[in-house]
Amino acid sequence: MAEQPVGSIMVVGGGIAGIQATLDLAESGYYVYLIEKSTGIGGVMSQLDKTFPTNDCAM
Amino acid sequence: MTLSELIDVSGEAGNFTATVRQKPRYVDMEKCIACGQCSEKCPKKVDDEYNMGINKRKAAYIKYGQTVPLKYAIDAQHCLYLTRGKCRACEKFCPTHAINFHDSEKIFTFNVGSIILAAGYKPFDPTPYDHFAYQHAPDVVTGLQYERMLSASGPCMGHLVKPSTGKEPQKIAWIQCVGSRDRSRTTHSYCSSVCCMYAIKQALVTAEHTANKELQQTIFYMDIRSHNKEFERYYEDAKGKGIRFVRARPHTIEGGRNNIGVNISYCLEDGRTFIENFDLAVLSTGIEASEDVRMLAEKIGFALDQHGFVTTSSFDPVTSTTPGIFVTGAMQSPKAIPRAVTEASAAAAEASRALVSARGTLTRQKTYPPEHDVSGEKPRVGVFVCSCGINIASVVDVKQVVDYAHTLPYVVHVENNLFSCSTDAQEHFVHIIKSHKLNRIVVAACTPRTHEPLFQDTLREAGLNAYLLEMANIRNHNSWVHQKDPQRATEKAKDQVRMAVAKVSLNYPLKNLEVKVNPKALVIGGGVAGMTAAISLADQGHEVVLLERSERLGGNTWHINETWRGTPLRPLLEDMIAQVEGHPRITVYKNAQIKTCIGSVGNFVSKVEIDGEMRAVTYGAAVIATGAKEHRPTEYLYGQHPKVMTHLDFDAELRDHPAQVKTAQNVVFIQCVGSREPERPYCSRVCCTHSVQSALKLKELNPDMNIYVLNRDVRTYGEREDLYVKARERGVIFIRYEVERKPKASQNGGALAVDVFDPILQRDIQLPADYLVLASAIVPHDNHELVELYKCGQNEDGFLNEAHPKLRPVDMTVDGLFLAGLCNYPKPIDEAVGQAKAAASRANVILSKTTMELDAIKSFVTEKCDGCALCLDVCPYRAIKLEEYQRDGATHKRIVTDSALCKGCGLCQATCPKEGVYVHGFTLGQLKAQVHSALEAI
Numbered sequence: 001m002a003e004q005p006v007g008s009i010m011v012v013g014g015g016i017a018g019i020q021a022t023l024d025l026a027e028s029g030y031y032v033y034l035i036e037k038s039t040g041i042g043g044v045m046s047q048l049d050k051t052f053p054t055n056d057c058a059m
Numbered sequence: 060m061t062l063s064e065l066i067d068v069s070g071e072a073g074n075f076t077a078t079v080r081q082k083p084r085y086v087d088m089e090k091c092i093a094c095g096q097c098s099e100k101c102p103k104k105v106d107d108e109y110n111m112g113i114n115k116r117k118a119a120y121i122k123y124g125q126t127v128p129l130k131y132a133i134d135a136q137h138c139l140y141l142t143r144g145k146c147r148a149c150e151k152f153c154p155t156h157a158i159n160f161h162d163s164e165k166i167f168t169f170n171v172g173s174i175i176l177a178a179g180y181k182p183f184d185p186t187p188y189d190h191f192a193y194q195h196a197p198d199v200v201t202g203l204q205y206e207r208m209l210s211a212s213g214p215c216m217g218h219l220v221k222p223s224t225g226k227e228p229q230k231i232a233w234i235q236c237v238g239s240r241d242r243s244r245t246t247h248s249y250c251s252s253v254c255c256m257y258a259i260k261q262a263l264v265t266a267e268h269t270a271n272k273e274l275q276q277t278i279f280y281m282d283i284r285s286h287n288k289e290f291e292r293y294y295e296d297a298k299g300k301g302i303r304f305v306r307a308r309p310h311t312i313e314g315g316r317n318n319i320g321v322n323i324s325y326c327l328e329d330g331r332t333f334i335e336n337f338d339l340a341v342l343s344t345g346i347e348a349s350e351d352v353r354m355l356a357e358k359i360g361f362a363l364d365q366h367g368f369v370t371t372s373s374f375d376p377v378t379s380t381t382p383g384i385f386v387t388g389a390m391q392s393p394k395a396i397p398r399a400v401t402e403a404s405a406a407a408a409e410a411s412r413a414l415v416s417a418r419g420t421l422t423r424q425k426t427y428p429p430e431h432d433v434s435g436e437k438p439r440v441g442v443f444v445c446s447c448g449i450n451i452a453s454v455v456d457v458k459q460v461v462d463y464a465h466t467l468p469y470v471v472h473v474e475n476n477l478f479s480c481s482t483d484a485q486e487h488f489v490h491i492i493k494s495h496k497l498n499r500i501v502v503a504a505c506t507p508r509t510h511e512p513l514f515q516d517t518l519r520e521a522g523l524n525a526y527l528l529e530m531a532n533i534r535n536h537n538s539w540v541h542q543k544d545p546q547r548a549t550e551k552a553k554d555q556v557r558m559a560v561a562k563v564s565l566n567y568p569l570k571n572l573e574v575k576v577n578p579k580a581l582v583i584g585g586g587v588a589g590m591t592a593a594i595s596l597a598d599q600g601h602e603v604v605l606l607e608r609s610e611r612l613g614g615n616t617w618h619i620n621e622t623w624r625g626t627p628l629r630p631l632l633e634d635m636i637a638q639v640e641g642h643p644r645i646t647v648y649k650n651a652q653i654k655t656c657i658g659s660v661g662n663f664v665s666k667v668e669i670d671g672e673m674r675a676v677t678y679g680a681a682v683i684a685t686g687a688k689e690h691r692p693t694e695y696l697y698g699q700h701p702k703v704m705t706h707l708d709f710d711a712e713l714r715d716h717p718a719q720v721k722t723a724q725n726v727v728f729i730q731c732v733g734s735r736e737p738e739r740p741y742c743s744r745v746c747c748t749h750s751v752q753s754a755l756k757l758k759e760l761n762p763d764m765n766i767y768v769l770n771r772d773v774r775t776y777g778e779r780e781d782l783y784v785k786a787r788e789r790g791v792i793f794i795r796y797e798v799e800r801k802p803k804a805s806q807n808g809g810a811l812a813v814d815v816f817d818p819i820l821q822r823d824i825q826l827p828a829d830y831l832v833l834a835s836a837i838v839p840h841d842n843h844e845l846v847e848l849y850k851c852g853q854n855e856d857g858f859l860n861e862a863h864p865k866l867r868p869v870d871m872t873v874d875g876l877f878l879a880g881l882c883n884y885p886k887p888i889d890e891a892v893g894q895a896k897a898a899a900s901r902a903n904v905i906l907s908k909t910t911m912e913l914d915a916i917k918s919f920v921t922e923k924c925d926g927c928a929l930c931l932d933v934c935p936y937r938a939i940k941l942e943e944y945q946r947d948g949a950t951h952k953r954i955v956t957d958s959a960l961c962k963g964c965g966l967c968q969a970t971c972p973k974e975g976v977y978v979h980g981f982t983l984g985q986l987k988a989q990v991h992s993a994l995e996a997i
Contacts, residue, residue: 001382002073006172007417009410010077012065012355016396016866017388018177020403021410024900028907030411031421033169035063035079037351040126043179045396047109049209051865052260052293 007031015043060167061128064351068174068359072383073413077169083162085133085141086119090157092481093121093129094448097149097158105137107214111204113222114214119149124212133158154477172417173383173410176369177403180389181349183238183247185342190244191237193342196314197223198321201237201344202254205261209268219268221338223319227269228338232323233258234309235280239345239393240780249366250780251345252393255284258343259294262302277303277337279325282772286744287395288864288884289854291735312340328795328818346393359384366778368392373622373889374591374631377406377896385410392777397868398890404869404897411903412598418907430568431522433498438469438564441497442556443488445479445504447534454538456549460503463553467560471495479504485517492521499563503531503556524568526915526980531559554996561992565985569915572958576661577679578906582606583653583845586614587632587888588880588895589684590639595899596682597644601906604676605639606651606667612636614686615881618707620714622888623748623779648674656848659959660875661911680875680902683859684895685845687881690733690836695804695813697833702811703804705732705835706749712830713756721760723829727813728754729802730770733836736798741856744885746834747774751782751791753832758789766791767826769802769815794818804831837885849873850937858884869898877901916963916980918956924975926952930967936960939967939976 009025011018014036022034034041045051060081067078086097101117109116109123118137121129139146140160150158182203185193193199198221200208211217221228235258239251262276283304285294298304307325315322321340326332348367356363361379362370369379369386377385387406388399411418442464446452457475464473472495476484479502492500500523502514507530515525533552541548578601582593585607593605611617616632639645648669655666661679668674689707696703704712713720728750734743747770754766768786770793775783787793794817796802802815811828839857846853851871852860859882862870869877877898880891905911918938931939931954938960943950954976956967967976974983 001413002071002172005073005414005417006075006170007414007420007422008169008171009173009175009414010065010075010169010171011175011177013177013179013388013390014061015177015179015388015399017179017399017403017406018175020400021175021177021387021407024404024407024904025411026422027904028407028411028900029419029422030172030414033060033077033079033171035065036061037064037178038122039061039084039120039130039132040122040128041061042123042125042127044182044203046123046125047111047203047206047210049206049211049213050260050264051396052256052290 008033010035013037013043014041016045018043062132065174065355066358068384073172075171075174075383077171077174079167079169081165081167083135083164084130085135085138085159085162086131087157087159088128088130089482090155091130092155092157092448092478093131094154094477095121095131096152096154097131097133100148100152102146102148103137103139105134110207110214111201113204113207172414173385175406175410176355176379176384176386176390177388177406178349178351178355178390180346180393183245183251183344183347185237185344188244190311191234191342192312192314192321196312196318196321198228198314198319198338199312199340199342201342202257202261203344205341206257209261209264217268219265221320227271229271229273230275230337231262231265231277231339231341232321232337233262233276233278233341233343234312234323235278235343236308237342237344238347240281242784247345247347247366248781248784249393249778250284250776252284252777253395254343254345255280256287256290256293256395258341259285259297259302261341263297263300266300275303277305279305279307279309279323281306281308282774284772284774284776286742286774286776287397288741288858291742292740295740329821346389348390352390364778368778373624373626374635374892375409376889376893377402377409383413394777396865398893400866401868401897402893404900405893408595408599408896408900408903412595415598415600427519428522430519430524431498433524433527433568436498438499439471439495439497440467440469440499440501440560440563441472441491441495442470442501442503442560443479444473444475444533444556445502446475446477447505447538448478451504451534451538454542454545454548455533455552456545459549460533460552460556464556464560467557469499469564470560472497480510480513485513485520488517489521492518492523498523498527499566500528501531501556501559501563502528503533503552503559505534506530506532526569527563527566529559529563529566531555554993557995558989558992561988562985565988566980569979571915572913572917573910574661574913574959576905576908576911577663577677578602579604579678580902580906581663581665581676581678581681582684583681584614584684584686584880584882585612585647585649586684586686586880587616587635588686588891589614589682590635591892591895592682592684592879592899592902593639593645594635594642595896596902596906597642599899599903599907601644601903603645604678605645605647606653607647607649608652610649612639612647612649615688615707616888618710619888620710621752623752623782624889625752628888653845653848659957660905661959663875680877680905682895682898682902683845683871683876683878683882684880684898685840685842685882687837687839687858687885690739690838692732692833692835695729695732695802695831695833696806696811700806700811700831702829703831703833705833706746706753709753709830709832713753717760720757720830723757723761723764725765725827726754726757726767726830726832727826727828728766728768728832728834729813730768730834731798732833733838735771739836739838739856742774743837744774745837745887748779748782748887750832750834751775751779751786754786754791755782755789758786758791762789768793769796769813770794771796771798804828837881839882842882849876851876858882869894869901875905913959914963916978917958917961918963918965918967918976918978920954920956920976921974923973924953925973926954927972928952928954929972930954930970930976933966933970935964935966936962938962
């Protein structure tokens, strides 16, 4: 463990998990680099029509 | 950063150098306004991977309509110019000159303290397996393809059709476990954990996408695994709505006659075989670890398990084997959205825990120019009418709207923008606001739900108060729904703009509220979940008070021997208790119960009874982890015969009397005792795995022991499936029973026996039992006092509710409260630990701030309030209280509102008969002006 840690964090993957981790960190005082392989974030969840059990629109 | 991949990591935890490769987009993100011209003019069509190849997109494309960032890209593999050197149509037609064919690959290095891996999974590809006929039969699709077919934004626009004929399907089959639980043809022995529920969801949702009254949905399955909160109800509901569930694994799928439809061959448990024709077959394809993960693991050095998922441990479920590198989502193991989101928060907590001393050192605070005082000024309204590319302008005549807006009172500037939301438009707005001395702004564009914060920010940049803005939604409320009537749509747009101008003229500056945050945390419950949350919060630098109702910490974990991975729990538990009790920032109160709560997020005060004495505790946020307990069965001779035991009893027996257990010849387990029954219609999630694990333990003690597990479905979800496979290999016998035909336990002179109907033998059998182990349900504690105290929610079964089951799985409905562990729903220890870390992460978002900003749209009391208190009953947030005050020697009543609790819904204002309470931004005067303005046209 480095003696003087760096106050930034890299999140690899912009699906729902990566987005949530990024938001939590950015909102609690850390600089975040979010790295996404494709042209936009959203991942598989954005492809879903609806989610159960609430049948909410996944988008 | 999009189009980017992590390619190398060096350094150590706390100080890594991460190397990222970014592929060229060939579109300048600053200039692109997402008008879609490039894509429209692009001549090259390619399979649209977002729609799983069902339709085509162009080589100049946008991933999907709502992509973030909303910027086009050029697919270098297919672009005619980039592959053959000719075309450049996109470049020619791009109105903002955003196309840049000189763009090139870039390598970046970043200095970061921790890394979170959330790279997801790869959907299983059934193409190489001919028995699924996926490659040859057009009417065989994968689960994700079907998802796109159902989607209103998908290639079928939400109208379900058979790929072969383009006609609506009537008989649809879902085939479960495609690429999961399959060791004969694939290497995926594990369960993908999500497919049962997505198939049931798709089957139910299908009914909404077809007018076909004769629709028949059939799901072919081995075990239905609806082990999440509310899922069992959803499954029962599906059965009630006529979805047909067939317990069979079809061995062959073939295209139907002329390759239209499909023929599915299957064999039932009783040996009968069938070939059935369906219009469409959906393969419920599973989750697979992606190749990228393996390459990254090789490069960085973290370990993967046998299935290619990132190795973690039960008490550190988001920590990889490389210090400083954490993992979440399906990359760690197959899981559904709620757990992925939960563990994302947990990973955030873990990744930042070691970096606390550097918190806030790299973040920047945005600054704004001082606010211009508009009081006493006559309104000078600016109206910006957006074309939204062609979204609005193809229906509404925006020029007419612009001309009309010029005629409205107080309007001094009107203009039209192609995209009012583009970055360059914001700079332009700031300039216009300043140069025309505008003091009220109307943006006639899309929905304030997504775009109001952006335009409010622009106003602040121009030195105007953010609340001097009004939006007229001429897209969602107009051009999208009146496509066929452009003329009347244009008239409506004028009405909308007129109403917005009328209202904005009465808008006045509002200040966002700031509340001071008490950085202390309260954790209620001293089991593993509560202790984990307490340690995580204390390590983030917060003072924590931990309340435990009994006289010792540890909760249920004292009574469980091992985690599902076989890790002994006692040493881990003792370590954890020592850590909590020795932590300088954690105060533990045992024999303690919370009695009262006042205040709201950022500032709560509670009275706590500790050993009979009352004490006040103040805190900014709380984690509730009050646990649950094992159900005491009332059937199967429980309590009447000493060898009939629950799981926890049997764990104690294995712990304390292993020699005696070893002598047993026959052990019978009965699953779902008290779960999945009308009285308790939920799955207790952990019991199948626990029984299988106990059975394996018994086989270790004595390989010749006869072990029977009587079950309804075996729900060893995810990688727990490996235990089920192993148990069968060791000779454990699994017999299925129906809830209508439960096993019967009997004793004859002290000898125990269980009678059960075997569906494969098709006859009743009797099993002798030296031990009868009941996989008893997990039931919640009585939470009603807590629910009353905090006004939080619980479900019908008595488990505490999260704010949203998918997106806010650890937040409670009351701001500032978070939950973890069994009080939310039955779960194994690793998931409870993950949830506790997530709850700590979410609480940390509040506690790490000194002040919290709340928006200004809140209720306020006027002189006219006479304390009739009608509004108290309608306020859903309990933000209104009644108070007494003295005036002219008499006692009067009036209401007071708590701005931190108020959400500005306006129910109080609508209920009040005396104009005694208003909501800022929506006062009666403002609303009246809008209504009068609307009626002007009539």
